[in-house]
Amino acid sequence: MAVRVDRYKCGYCGACVTVCPADAIELVGVCIEIRENCNECGVCVNICPVGALELENKG
Amino acid sequence: MREERYDVVVVGAGPGGSTAAKVAAEHGLDVLLIEKNQEIGVPVRCAEGVSKRVENFVSLPKECIATEAAGARIFSPDGTCVELSEKTARGKLAEVGYVLERKLFDKYLARLAADSGVEVRVKTQAISILKDGSSVKGIVVRDVSDDAKIFADVVIAADGVESKIGRMAGLETRIKPADLEVCAQFYMTGIDVEEDFSEFYLGNKIAPGGYAWVFPKGERSANVGVGIEASRSRDGARALDYLKAFVRRKFPEGRVLGQVYGAVPVSGPIKSVADGIILVGDAARQTDPLTGGGILNAMEAGKIAGEVVAEAFERKDFSESSLREYEERCKELNEKLTRMYRARLLVSKFSDKELNRLARSLEGVRFEELNARELLRELIKRNPRLLMSLAKLFP
Structure with a gap:
């Protein structure tokens, strides 16, 4: 998984689901789930209103 | 897997979905309305302002209305105020006339359904x-017990901004960031607000490409x-950062x-x-691109969807060409939305200086009607050169 969700920060607004070009994000109830087909484009990371998404550092 | 059969399944019990479900059922159809959340209307994802025109759609019980405002005040970056009030507009209804309790409003609409x-x-x-084949025949649902196949002749997808159902059906519902507003809101108390007015604050430092709002919600409280x-969102300049800055300046004494x-x-x-399949409401991008208001458009489209589906049952034809009647009857709404989209593109490019100049040009104006369209018309009249391209949209 390339993008990580901080569940403590997430306000489950659905913005990331809406913009994801790879269709890799799902809002299940109030939980964001990111699927393996995430292409790490980072669009969701920038637009999140609270900064709950992060590109994982694969180090 | 368990299998069930309905005439129509509606996904999402917001104002659009509940209205569509109700209208379809009133036409004698067997309708299932599903909501992914545990409680209808929760979590709220809305500023809760709505025009008093809502009463053309439904008569509201008192508890659904938190506050009734007599008008709106729009502030340019330097604080110049444009007031749209029912007093100056000969009894016409305000664009944000009611501040709703969405938790109760959504439940009420679902109850009517x-x-x-x-x-x-x-x-x-x-x-x-x-x-x-190419035709949608139902959905698979998951609940606390197990998965079930729900077969239906028509799926009405009122599943909100994410609009996943439409995407699964092959409709392009993804949105680019330039066409999306991201919002953060505090319900605050212990603040000095005038209960009579909803307030809008414009400016590139306050809310780039959008606006800040104060919608009164009971005594000394507001959204x-x-x-x-x-x-225009980035790390350190996200919706929440702008909200915190706005609140620090405007309501430092408030409690969230x-x-x-x-x-x-x-x-x-x-x-x-x-x-x-038919999309309704935010899922169909039926929000007003300039104001962000979506409740009434969703209800209007929901009603049309319910009616069109009922007629499709009479014809026993659920193909795209049969359901296209929905888009046909949404034409007026869609044309309004397209105009507002173009207006938004122009307005969102204004500098703070231009916004101030525009606000000052409206000094002393008494508005005949209290809506964004009327406001734009008046602005165009007074700023023909600056707003030349806007004038083409509102002849």
Whole structure:
């Protein structure tokens, strides 16, 4: 998984689901789930209103 | 897997979904309305302002209305105030006339649907769609017990901004960040607000590509929020950062009793029908691109969807060409949305200096009607050169 969700920060607004070009994000109830087909484009990371998404550092 | 059969399944019990379900049931159809959340209307993802025109659609019980405002005040970056009040507008109704209790409003609409014979299920998520060739034939739902196949001749997807059901059906519902507003809101108390007015604050430092709002919600309380264009959001300059800055300046003494986050599609209308499926409300991008308001458009479209589906049953034809009647009857709404989209593109490019100049040009104006369109008309009249391209949209 390339993008990580901080569940403590997430306000489950659905913005990331809406913009994801790879269709890799799902809002299940109030939980964001990111699927393996995430292409790490980072669009969701920038637009999140609270900064709950992060590109994982694969180090 | 368990299998069930309905005439129509509606995904999402917001104002659009509940209205569509109710109207379809009133036409004698067997309707299932599902809501993924445990409780209808929760979590709220809305600033809760709505025009008093809401009463053309439904008569509201008192508890659904938190506050009734007599008008709106729009502030330019330097604080110049443009006032739209019912007093100056000869009794016309304000664009944000009611501040709703969405938790109760949404439940009330769902109750009306249930009273019309709709079966309602909460904590029930649509996880995929059923297809027969190119045609949508139902959905697969997941709830606390197990998965079930729900077969239906028509799926009405009122599943909100994410619009996943439409995407599964092959409709392009993804949105680029320039066509999305991301919002953060605090429900605040202990603040000095005038209960009579909803307030809007414009400016590139306050809310780039959007606006900040203060919608009164009972005594010394309000929904205080900021929406910014998603393409202008970045680390350290997110919707929440702008909201915190706004609140620090405006209501440092306030207390936050609730937080709300939301995303508002401002792309203008998209293709909203395919074989066996209709999109309604935010899912169909039917929010007003300039104001962000979506409740009434969703209810209007929901009603049309319910009627069109009932007629499709008479014809026994659920193909895209049969359901296209929905887009046909949404034409007026869609044309309005397209105009507002173009207006938004122009307005969101104004510098703070230009916004100030525009606000000052309206000094002393008495508005005949209290809506964004009338405001734009007056602005165009007074600033013909600056707003030349806007004038073409509102002849």
